[in-house]
Amino acid sequence: MTTLTEADALDGLRDALGLLKDREQVAERLLVSSAKHSFDPDKELDWDAPFEEGKWFWPPELVSLYDTPMWQRMSEEQRILLSQHEAAALASLGIWFEIILMQLLVRHIYDKAATSAHVRYALTEIEDECRHSKMFARLISRGDTPWYPVSRVHQTLGRLFKTISTTPGSFTATLLGEEVLDWMQRLTFPDERVQPLVRGVTRIHVVEEARHVRYAREELRRQMVTAPKWSQEFTRVTSGEFARVFSVAFINPEVYTNVGLDKREAMAQVKASAHRREIMQTGAKRLTDFLDDIGVLRGVGRRLWRSSGLLA
Numbered sequence: 001m002t003t004l005t006e007a008d009a010l011d012g013l014r015d016a017l018g019l020l021k022d023r024e025q026v027a028e029r030l031l032v033s034s035a036k037h038s039f040d041p042d043k044e045l046d047w048d049a050p051f052e053e054g055k056w057f058w059p060p061e062l063v064s065l066y067d068t069p070m071w072q073r074m075s076e077e078q079r080i081l082l083s084q085h086e087a088a089a090l091a092s093l094g095i096w097f098e099i100i101l102m103q104l105l106v107r108h109i110y111d112k113a114a115t116s117a118h119v120r121y122a123l124t125e126i127e128d129e130c131r132h133s134k135m136f137a138r139l140i141s142r143g144d145t146p147w148y149p150v151s152r153v154h155q156t157l158g159r160l161f162k163t164i165s166t167t168p169g170s171f172t173a174t175l176l177g178e179e180v181l182d183w184m185q186r187l188t189f190p191d192e193r194v195q196p197l198v199r200g201v202t203r204i205h206v207v208e209e210a211r212h213v214r215y216a217r218e219e220l221r222r223q224m225v226t227a228p229k230w231s232q233e234f235t236r237v238t239s240g241e242f243a244r245v246f247s248v249a250f251i252n253p254e255v256y257t258n259v260g261l262d263k264r265e266a267m268a269q270v271k272a273s274a275h276r277r278e279i280m281q282t283g284a285k286r287l288t289d290f291l292d293d294i295g296v297l298r299g300v301g302r303r304l305w306r307s308s309g310l311l312a
Contacts, residue, residue: 013226015221016293016294016295020221020225023118023222024117026218027118027120027121031117031120034124039131039204041135041138042138044200045201046196046197046200049196052195052196055195056080056083056194056195057080057083057086057087057143058086058087058194058198061187061279062187063083064266064273064276065270068269068270070261070266070269078259078260081259082259084144084145085145087145087198088146088148089148089252089254089255090181091136091137091140092136092149092150093150096150097177098133099133101174103162107162109122109123122215125212132208135205142197146258148255154245161173166238167219167223168220168223168224168227169234169238169239169242171219172296173242174216175213175216175220175290176239176242177246178212179213179286179287180287180310182206184283185206217290220294220296223235224294224295235296236297236301236302237301237304239305240301240303240305241304243308243311244304244308247309253267281309284311297311
């Protein structure tokens, strides 16, 4: 099958959202924004300030057990402790995901002109992600929590995905990893109930991730119009499966053990929680609406997204 070239894509080609934007113009604008609004977390944040007593490490409504029977039995101190461990687990998940993302970006630009703004922005994003990973690692080390790696199964699946992923599949996974957490972090950084250090970390991440989301969305739109049919269909299936992996990896069961809870009972209550299901679907809605518009959520892929719990 003949695929469309970049010139074709810019010659009036459109998708359900309208005309495709010029790849170089998008990248140039993102490079200007990066120059104005990038941060050095080591200098921007007060890492030596003590944690404030009675403050949360994640908004309570976003803690996995919120509004469950187990939550009702927990003391306020234990709830806050769980929020600290879940924040550390999400930071650990973020590091895992961003390391995958950096490898996918390097693959994406491997055979493209290094002088293009599109490639220069990809390299700028990799710089951002390196800083974010170090920032998350430092946040984990700053608190009295362990590092929470994803399971061995998910590590293996991550390696497989990095190997077989197509370009549109890579950008779909990028948006999945970025947009759900971004929605949660946008609720976190202005929340005065939350520790100042956590709010500072999430603020930096939100500002810089907004550019990453724009870059990935624009490229995914282009890919879903210009990629061969087999690649589009493969993207639908692999993105649905990655959504299933992501939704499971989002909660590390060891956080419950480490705060003195029965992890089997805790996981069962989270799975049964209507509040938690609504949180995850609301966090993913902006993304799933976008993916639906551009033709990713179809067929088997849509059924996989539904089974992940991220799509109503």
